[in-house]
Structure formats: structure tokens, C-alpha cells
Amino acid sequence: MDLDAALKGVTDFWDSTLSVIQVKTPDRSMDILVNGWLLYQTLSSRVWGRTAFYQSSGAYGFRDQLQDVMALCVSQPAMTREHILRAAARQFTEGTCNIGGCPPPARA
Numbered sequence: 790m791d792l793d794a795a796l797k798g799v800t801d802f803w804d805s806t807l808s809v810i811q812v813k814t815p816d817r818s819m820d821i822l823v824n825g826w827l828l829y830q831t832l833s834s835r836v837w838g839r840t841a842f843y844q845s846s847g848a849y850g851f852r853d854q855l856q857d858v859m860a861l862c863v864s865q866p867a868m869t870r871e872h873i874l875r876a877a878a879r880q881f882t883e884g885t886c887n888i889g890g891c892p893p894p895a896r897a
Contacts, residue, residue: 806832809864831860836872851876851886 812823834840835857858872880886 803829806864828860828864831857832865832868836861836868851879 807825807828810824812820814820814823835854839854855873855876858869862869876886
């Protein structure tokens, strides 16, 4: 495995994801938060890790996850769509959804 190529792939992914929208404010710390950290945290923790300080169960919190994934609709539209469709597949006709929106267990 070419480690330099792997690192470049990861770096390119994060650069392209986090640089889509850039905000400039009078507060440098706000710029750092808005221009990278919040989107990184949403994708790495909420979408991929399925966790947050208020939801550490590993489940897909139906409403919370849908609200959080909207932060990615400009930088990662395909990922956002996939997430919304996955959630919609767990919603019943009457509007309720299975608790936690957990994916079904893997079958052997």
C-alpha cells in the first residue's frame, strides 16, 4: 500500500469537504469553528460514529441525525441523500419510526 497516496486521499477528501463554504468574521476563533471543526465533527462523530455527548448509544437518533446531516447538504450532497433515504426506509406509513432508527442486525 502506498501510504503517501493514502494520506493524500484522506487530506484531499477533508480539504474538499471542509472548504466548500468559508466564512470570515471579526473573530478568528469563530472562523476556525465554522470553517472546519463543526462540519468535521458532524461527519466524523454524528454520521460515521453515530455519537454525540447527548447520544452515545450508537443508534441513529431519527430526528437528531436528520437535523445534523443537513449541515452536509452542500459539501457532501450524495452522503446527505443516502442518510435521508436510510432514515426514510425506517419510517412507517403512519409517520412513526423504529426506535433509534437502528439498522437491522446482520444475518449470517
